[in-house]
Amino acid sequence: xxxxxxxxxxxxxxxxxxxxxxxxxxxxxxxxxxxxxxxxxxxxxxxxxxxxxxxxxxxxxxxxxxxxxxxxxxxxxxxxxxxxxxxxxxxxxxxxxxxxxxxxxxxxxxxxxxxxxxxxxxxxxxxxxx
Numbered sequence: 001x002x003x004x005x006x007x008x009x010x011x012x013x014x015x016x017x018x019x020x021x022x023x024x025x026x027x028x029x030x031x032x033x034x035x036x037x038x039x040x041x042x043x044x045x046x047x048x049x050x051x052x053x054x055x056x057x058x059x060x061x062x063x064x065x066x067x068x069x070x071x072x073x074x075x076x077x078x079x080x081x082x083x084x085x086x087x088x089x090x091x092x093x094x095x096x097x098x099x100x101x102x103x104x105x106x107x108x109x110x111x112x113x114x115x116x117x118x119x120x121x122x123x124x125x126x127x128x129x130x
Contacts, residue, residue, distance in 0.1 A: 050118030
């Protein structure tokens with residue numbers, strides 16, 4: 001990745017992060033340790049495409065975000081630019097996709113995606129069993 005495109009963060013230091021971002025195409029991966037369960041997993045992320053000072057419903061300014069769990073695609077959503085606040089996006093993950101222990105949860109904007117204007121997280125992702 002190009003360093004000027006991130007990933008990066010806004011905040012006073014790594015212990016006081018306001019947002020995590022990545023411009024253009026690329027990915028950001030979170031790691032989560034999960035217990036054994038027969039329930040599905042709900043992943044909630046407060047997101048925006050990464051266009052500073054922009055709020056729009058125009059898809060040209062959006063990003064197609066694919067969620068991968070341990071390398072397996074779990075669906076794509078088009079994320080609009082909503083500067084400074086973001087919007088909650090949700091994915092439901094079947095229990096046969098994640099494993100007991102460490103799991104990689106990756107948000108990817110592909111180089112060949114139709115809309116690739118990066119991604120911004122406005123809070124840590126939330127994981128809930130259903």
